[in-house]
Amino acid sequence: MHIVGTARRRDTLPAGTFHLAVACILFDERGNVLVQQRSLHKLSHPGAWELGAGGSALRGEDGPAAATREVQEEMQLAVSVPRTAMFARDFYSTWIEEWFVVQSTIALADVHMQVSEVAQVKLLTLADARKLLTAAGINGQVARLDAAAALLGLS
Structure with missing residues (x-):
């Protein structure tokens, strides 16, 4: 990856230029x-x-730094996201999306949502999360959940 400058969300990127987006799935112990x-x-x-928290990287951030910041901003959780936590990288027309998974001590009482981003949160079993994401989730979320759980040996 080579950083070529800055852009705002509404800017049109030149052909062959992408912005970095991240997503971090969080599991409790x-x-x-x-x-x-x-x-x-x-x-x-x-x-x-x-699943989890995510968004666009800021100037100078790599995927792990952006994922760590997004979890802090959206959930107020201090979780360090290492490079080794990345389990997928997808390429789209104008962005690259890196997916991370972290297992940590998490309690709902510790989560303080960024209301401009998040309406509510739940801590669910894998089975209940699959049901909810199938019924009211964004396409592809169940497959991401299964891949992340398998990586941690939870499936």
């Missing part, structure tokens, strides 16, 4: 997964359920 409902005011997928 018992193997439950943290899911979040997107704010009803989001431009894309308002009110949908998704």
Whole structure:
């Protein structure tokens, strides 16, 4: 990856230029997964359920740094996301998305949501998370959950 400058979300990127986006799935020590409902005011997928926290990298951030910051901003959880936690990288028309998974001590009482991003959070078993994401989640979330759980030996 080579950093070529800065852009705002509304900017059109030149062909062959991409911005970096990240997502971090969080599991507690018992193997439950943290899911979040997107704010009803989001431009894309308002009110949908998704895994963990995520967003675009800021200038100078690599994937792990961006994922660590996003978890802190959206959930107020101090979780360090190492490079070795990345389990997927997807390429889209104008962005690259890196997926990370972290297992840590998490309690719902410790989660303080960024209300502009998150409407509510739940800590669910894998089975319950699959049901919720199938019924009201964004496409591909169950496959991401299964891949992350398998990486941690939780499936």
